[in-house]
Amino acid sequence: MIRHQAETFIITWVAYASTYLLRKPLGVVKADLATELSMSKAQLGWLDAALLLPYATVQIVLGSLGDRAGARKTLGFCLILSAFSMVSFGFWPNFYILCLHLFINGAAQSQAWPSCTKILGQCFNTQQRNSLFGIWGTCTFAGGIFGTAVAVYLRATYNWQMAFFIPSIFVCFVGVLVFVMLIEPPMGIPLTETAQEALPGLNPKQSSSTLPWIKLWSLPMVKEAAIATFCIKIVRYCMFMWLPLYLHQELQYSQTEAGLYSTIFEIGGVMGSASVGYLITRFLQDRAFKGTSLCILLSALSFIGFYSTTRHSALLNQSFMLLAGAFNCGVDPILTGSIPSALGEQGGMDIQASVAGFVNGIGTIGTIIEGPVIGIVAELFGWQSMIYLMILISLLGAMATYKGHMIQSRR
Numbered sequence: 203m204i205r206h207q208a209e210t211f212i213i214t215w216v217a218y219a220s221t222y223l224l225r226k227p228l229g230v231v232k233a234d235l236a237t238e239l240s241m242s243k244a245q246l247g248w249l250d251a252a253l254l255l256p257y258a259t260v261q262i263v264l265g266s267l268g269d270r271a272g273a274r275k276t277l278g279f280c281l282i283l284s285a286f287s288m289v290s291f292g293f294w295p296n297f298y299i300l301c302l303h304l305f306i307n308g309a310a311q312s313q314a315w316p317s318c319t320k321i322l323g324q325c326f327n328t329q330q331r332n333s334l335f336g337i338w339g340t341c342t343f344a345g346g347i348f349g350t351a352v353a354v355y356l357r358a359t360y361n362w363q364m365a366f367f368i369p370s371i372f373v374c375f376v377g378v379l380v381f382v383m384l385i386e387p388p389m390g391i392p393l394t395e396t397a398q399e400a401l402p403g404l405n406p407k408q409s410s411s412t413l414p415w416i417k418l419w420s421l422p423m424v425k426e427a428a429i430a431t432f433c434i435k436i437v438r439y440c441m442f443m444w445l446p447l448y449l450h451q452e453l454q455y456s457q458t459e460a461g462l463y464s465t466i467f468e469i470g471g472v473m474g475s476a477s478v479g480y481l482i483t484r485f486l487q488d489r490a491f492k493g494t495s496l497c498i499l500l501s502a503l504s505f506i507g508f509y510s511t512t513r514h515s516a517l518l519n520q521s522f523m524l525l526a527g528a529f530n531c532g533v534d535p536i537l538t539g540s541i542p543s544a545l546g547e548q549g550g551m552d553i554q555a556s557v558a559g560f561v562n563g564i565g566t567i568g569t570i571i572e573g574p575v576i577g578i579v580a581e582l583f584g585w586q587s588m589i590y591l592m593i594l595i596s597l598l599g600a601m602a603t604y605k606g607h608m609i610q611s612r613r
Contacts, residue, residue: 214318219345223369226349231362247577252301254569257308261563268317268555274386277317281377283310289370292363316559323543323554336479339535343471354461418560426606431565433599439569467527474532491607494533501529502596509589538562
C-alpha cells in the first residue's frame with residue numbers, strides 16, 4: 203500500500219507539474235509577441251483568455267469525465283493532446299491561429315487537476331488529505347518555477363519559439379508515462395475506506411454516483427470554495443502572466459531579470475503549499491475553511507506591503523512578493539484538492555473528480571477575466587491599478603472562505 207501511494211504521488215506530481223511547461227512560456231514571451239507581432243496589451247490579455255476559457259468551461263461541464271472514463275486514461279490523454287497542440291505554437295505569426303492553439307491546449311489541460319485529485323483521493327484517507335494535498339500541491343508552483351526558468355533559458359539561448367517546442371516533447375513523454383506506469387483502482391472502489399469513514403454505515407455499492415454539473419453548486423460549502431478559488435486564481439494568474447512585464451516596463455528590469463525575479467512569487471507558493479496544509483492540521487484541527495480564510499487575508503496584506511516598497515528596498519519588496527505568493531498559492535491545493543475531495547463524499551457519493559473539476563473550473567473563470575481586464579486596466583489606468591485590484595479581490599476571497607467556515611461550524 204505505501205509503495206503504491208508513493209508511486210501514485212510521484213507520477214501525478216510530475217504529471218501536473220509538467221502542464222506548466224506549456225502555460226508559463228506565454229507570460230515570458232509577451233514582450234516578444236508585442237515587439238515582433240505588434241500585439242497590444244489588450245491582445246496579449248486575450249491570449250490569456252484563449253488558454254483559460256476552455257480550461258474553465260470544459261472542467262466545469264466535463265469534470266466528471268475522470269469519474270466516468272477513468273482518471274488514468276483521462277490524465278494521460280489530456281497531456282498528450284496538450285503537447286500536440288503547442289508543439290508548433292511559435293511558428294504561426296497570426297494572432298487568431300495562436301488563439302486556436304491555446305484554446306486546444308486549455309481544453310486538454312482542463313482534465314489534469316480533477317483526474318489527479320480523483321486518483322489521490324482514492325489512495326489516501328481523510329486524516330491525511332490536508333497535509334497530502336498541501337505537499338502534493340507544490341507541483342503547481344514548482345512546475346511554474348521550472349516552466350518559467352526553462353522558457354527564459356530557451357528564449358535566451360535559441361528563440362522564443364523554442365520555449366514551446368521543446369517542452370511539448372517532454373509533456374508528451376509524461377503523458378505516455380502516465381498510461382504505462384500509473385495504477386488506478388477499479389472505478390467506484392477506492393483503495394482506502396474514505397467514504398465509509400466519512401459516512402458510517404454506507405453501502406459501498408452506493409458510493410459511486412454522479413450529479414449534473416449545474417447541481418454541484420447547491421451542495422453545502424461548494425459555492426464558498428468555488429468563489430474563494432475564483433478570487434485567488436485571478437490574483438495568482440495576474441502575477442503569473444503579468445508580473446514579468448510589470449517588472450520590465452514599470453521597474454526597469456531587463457527582460458531576462460524580470461522573468462527570473464517573477465519566480466519569487468512562485469517560490470513563495472512552493473513554501474506556502476508545503477506548509478499551509480500541515481499548519482491547518484497541526485494548529486486548527488483540520489478546519490480548512492478557517493485556515494484558508496486567514497491565509498488569503500494575509501496575502502492581501504502582503505500585496506499592500508509589496509506595493510508600498512516598490513520604490514524603496516528591493517530586498518524588502520521581494521520579501522513581500524515571497525509572502526504574497528506563500529499565502530495566496532498555499533491555499534490553492536486545499537481549496538481545490540482536499541476540500542472538494544471531502545465535499546465529493548457527502549451523502550455517500552463518489553464524485554471527487556466532479557467537485558474538484560467544478561471548484562477549480564469556477565476558479566479558472568477568474569483567470570479568463572484576468573487576462574483582458576488586467577490588460578485593459580493597466581492600459582487605461584497604469585500598473586498601480588492592477589495592485590489595487592489584487593488587494594480587493596483577495597479580501598473578497600477571505601470573506602467567502604470565512605462564510606464556508608461558519609457553515610462548517612454549524613454542521
